[in-house]
Amino acid sequence: MRAPRTIDLFAPADLPARSAPRPAVQPVAPRALPPRAIQPSRAPLWLGVHVPELSGPGQPGTSRALLVLAARAQRFTPRVSLAPPDGVLLEVRSSLHLFGGVEGLCAALLGECAELKRTVTLAFAPTPLAALVGTRAQRPFRVLDAAQLTGSLAPVPVTALRWPQETIERLACLGVRTIGQVLRLPRAGFAQRFGTMRLTDLDRLVGRASDPRERFEAPARFRRRRELSYESASHAQLAAALRPLLAELGDFLTARQCGVLALECLFWHRRHAPTRCELRLGEPQADAQRLAQLLDERLRTLALPEPVRACELRAGLPVARRLHSAGLWQPGERGGRAEASGIELIERLRVRLGEEAIETLQLVPDHRPEAAWCRAAPGASAAAASAPPPQDGPDAQGALRTAPRPLWLLPVPRRLPQHGGLPRYRGTLHLEGEPERIETGWWDGRDVARDYYNARDVHGRRLWLYRERERPHRWFLHGVYG
Amino acid sequence: MNADSPRSGLAPSRPQTDPRLERLLSHPALWRAGAAARAPVWPSGFASLDEGLPGGGWPRSGLIEILPARFGQGELQLMLPALAALTARPEARWCVWVKPPLQPFAPALASSGMTLTRVLIVRATDRGRRPAALWAFEQALGSGACDSVLTWARHAPVRQLRRLQLAAQRGNALGILFRPRESARESSPAMLRVALEPRRGGARVTLLKSRGGTLGALDLTWEAIRREPLEAS
Numbered sequence: 001m002r003a004p005r006t007i008d009l010f011a012p013a014d015l016p017a018r019s020a021p022r023p024a025v026q027p028v029a030p031r032a033l034p035p036r037a038i039q040p041s042r043a044p045l046w047l048g049v050h051v052p053e054l055s056g057p058g059q060p061g062t063s064r065a066l067l068v069l070a071a072r073a074q075r076f077t078p079r080v081s082l083a084p085p086d087g088v089l090l091e092v093r094s095s096l097h098l099f100g101g102v103e104g105l106c107a108a109l110l111g112e113c114a115e116l117k118r119t120v121t122l123a124f125a126p127t128p129l130a131a132l133v134g135t136r137a138q139r140p141f142r143v144l145d146a147a148q149l150t151g152s153l154a155p156v157p158v159t160a161l162r163w164p165q166e167t168i169e170r171l172a173c174l175g176v177r178t179i180g181q182v183l184r185l186p187r188a189g190f191a192q193r194f195g196t197m198r199l200t201d202l203d204r205l206v207g208r209a210s211d212p213r214e215r216f217e218a219p220a221r222f223r224r225r226r227e228l229s230y231e232s233a234s235h236a237q238l239a240a241a242l243r244p245l246l247a248e249l250g251d252f253l254t255a256r257q258c259g260v261l262a263l264e265c266l267f268w269h270r271r272h273a274p275t276r277c278e279l280r281l282g283e284p285q286a287d288a289q290r291l292a293q294l295l296d297e298r299l300r301t302l303a304l305p306e307p308v309r310a311c312e313l314r315a316g317l318p319v320a321r322r323l324h325s326a327g328l329w330q331p332g333e334r335g336g337r338a339e340a341s342g343i344e345l346i347e348r349l350r351v352r353l354g355e356e357a358i359e360t361l362q363l364v365p366d367h368r369p370e371a372a373w374c375r376a377a378p379g380a381s382a383a384a385a386s387a388p389p390p391q392d393g394p395d396a397q398g399a400l401r402t403a404p405r406p407l408w409l410l411p412v413p414r415r416l417p418q419h420g421g422l423p424r425y426r427g428t429l430h431l432e433g434e435p436e437r438i439e440t441g442w443w444d445g446r447d448v449a450r451d452y453y454n455a456r457d458v459h460g461r462r463l464w465l466y467r468e469r470e471r472p473h474r475w476f477l478h479g480v481y482g
Numbered sequence: 483m484n485a486d487s488p489r490s491g492l493a494p495s496r497p498q499t500d501p502r503l504e505r506l507l508s509h510p511a512l513w514r515a516g517a518a519a520r521a522p523v524w525p526s527g528f529a530s531l532d533e534g535l536p537g538g539g540w541p542r543s544g545l546i547e548i549l550p551a552r553f554g555q556g557e558l559q560l561m562l563p564a565l566a567a568l569t570a571r572p573e574a575r576w577c578v579w580v581k582p583p584l585q586p587f588a589p590a591l592a593s594s595g596m597t598l599t600r601v602l603i604v605r606a607t608d609r610g611r612r613p614a615a616l617w618a619f620e621q622a623l624g625s626g627a628c629d630s631v632l633t634w635a636r637h638a639p640v641r642q643l644r645r646l647q648l649a650a651q652r653g654n655a656l657g658i659l660f661r662p663r664e665s666a667r668e669s670s671p672a673m674l675r676v677a678l679e680p681r682r683g684g685a686r687v688t689l690l691k692s693r694g695g696t697l698g699a700l701d702l703t704w705e706a707i708r709r710e711p712l713e714a715s
Contacts (some may be wrong), residue, residue, distance in 0.1 A: 341625055341626045345622060349623060351604070353606055353607070354607075354619070357605045358605075359605070360601060360603065361586065361591070361601055364590050369587070373589060405589050459555065460679075461554040480584065482553075
């Protein structure tokens with residue numbers, strides 16, 4: 001076995017000095033490690049930050065608040081690591097002298113946290129796991145020297161290790177409640193009863209095993225500003241001014257194999273507040289030309305209060321992009337697919353006409369005509385269509401088997417005047433066939449009780465009417481056969 | 483013959499002719515004046531209408547106009563078999579409805595064979611001077627992502643219609659423009675202009691303009707719809 005590459009940062013500190021009480025748990029002989037790989041002065045010192053607000057069973061893995069805190073913590077050291085859901089680790093050995101030692105560093109960090117309106121607890125320890133455990137120890141935990149680590153950990157309750165509840169309970173049955181007691185258990189028996197994972201945890205806690213931690217890197221975002229050499233309100237000139245920024249954005253995204261889902265343009269004026277222009281995309285996009293086209297459409301409809309003197313481009317968070325391979329067939333031909341150009345069309349229409357202007361239709365198994373369909377965003381219905389249809393009643397697309405229905409439905413049924421008990425619509429109406437009764441929907445408060453009739457008007461159109469079953473038996477026009 | 487492959491444009495097709503003559507006439511070196519519409523077509527779903535249409539169906543790419551006397555006299559029923567067959571293909575592109583005058587009723591569309599996941603409804607509200615519906619219509623036609631695009635327009639200048647015709651050819655899409663009967667007096671660059679009058683259980687269809695086809699009227703009944711998939715397995 002070779003020494004890990006992260007040795008100068010993450011390798012275990014020196015073993016407890018001879019003065020420390022020698023634990024009954026025999027340490028693993030550090031065979032592979034050179035005896036003095038790390039200079040004592042270079043031994044890592046971890047600062048654990050615990051945010052009690054973020055701990056709890058209902059918390060997501062890594063919350064946004066934790067990312068914000070980690071980004072702030074990068075001010076103190078480049079070696080920041082996340083310990084979700086509620087912890088952040090900082091390696092601060094070489095930062096101590098820059099921030100006035102432990103006291104100064106603590107004060108500075110607590111100041112940052114106060115700005116973020118977070119109450120935190122801090123702990124110093126030579127190993128990352130000990131620093132995390134120390135933050136949960138309910139009392140100040142500052143161990144700067146590896147020699148004192150085991151002794152300082154001894155009174156900390158076992159629960160601070162966050163082992164599974166079952167393990168904690170079994171330890172409690174053995175009368176083991178503190179970390180010191182755990183460390184005194186025989187190694188072989190401990191591994192047999194609780195698994196080697198737990199033994200590794202203990203080794204990492206006291207620094208006998210290396211504990212590599214993933215380094216936190218704040219996600220990079222694209223943001224560029226450009227001052228115009230002249231003030232302009234023409235959208236063509238603004239589009240031209242944005243083009244180099246978009247080209248840069250394209251390069252930025254291509255290099256990261258990412259795309260953006262949202263783009264924001266800010267136009268700065270001489271007196272007015274900057275004008276915002278937002279662009280939302282259907283799928284992650286990195287093509288500068290395509291983005292320029294979409295932005296161009298959006299700019300056409302943008303109202304500017306004043307000429308623009310500077311523009312700024314802000315891209316949303318880069319997200320992983322799925323790359324499509326080009327098809328052999330033309331779209332619409334046998335075997336050809338038009339997915340890419342379809343998405344492009346939907347985006348172009350959305351940019352110009354608004355988000356809600358584009359929709360697809362979906363069936364809902366309901367007998368009420370107004371509840372038998374719903375709107376869906378394009379793409380969303382594709383997922384629904386792939387779901388297997390219910391076994392009984394509705395057919396493959398989810399429609400109920402009913403009498404023929406009109407192709408057009410009036411958004412709101414139109415009240416028809418009556419003459420001698422019969423409805424009129426721009427002339428007399430001839431009722432055809434037998435009525436169909438639709439009486440349902442009592443469960444959601446929009447119940448209907450109607451008799452539907454087919455009718456023909458003086459122009460030869462087939463209409464779909466209904467008569468309310470309740471008094472005063474009003475007539476309504478609800479559909480046109482088209 | 484594969485039903486999806488382009489049909490040769492013998493208009494109207496004559497099933498009773500001598501097969502030897504047919505063979506001779508289909509020789510590629512032979513050019514016939516009447517066969518200007520050697521464009522690929524989609525079957526309309528009505529056997530009698532297919533015979534009258536140039537090439538034996540609705541054109542695959544290009545603009546056609548449907549001119550009913552009033553909205554709702556069967557103009558959608560006329561196009562529905564072809565639209566349903568188009569959306570039912572596995573390689574179907576979008577069928578876009580731009581600014582429909584009423585709500586298209588999904589259960590009725592589904593029961594007539596339309597695949598709803600290929601249907602896109604565009605609600606265009608006019609902003610400024612350019613009419614949004616015709617703009618969206620042109621965008622959809624020219625995008626290459628649509629098999630068929632439908633819209634309802636009262637006024638459409640000839641210049642605009644010419645652009646729509648070009649866009650339809652560029653995007654290889656069938657553009658269907660529903661206009662009132664009065665617009666038949668205006669000239670139009672559309673490939674087909676079809677007037678429609680309601681009849682009991684059907685409609686009378688009059689070809690007012692038919693590029694490379696014959697003009698005339700014929701009666702259709704909605705029961706005569708042939709439901710056959712465009713894809714021959």
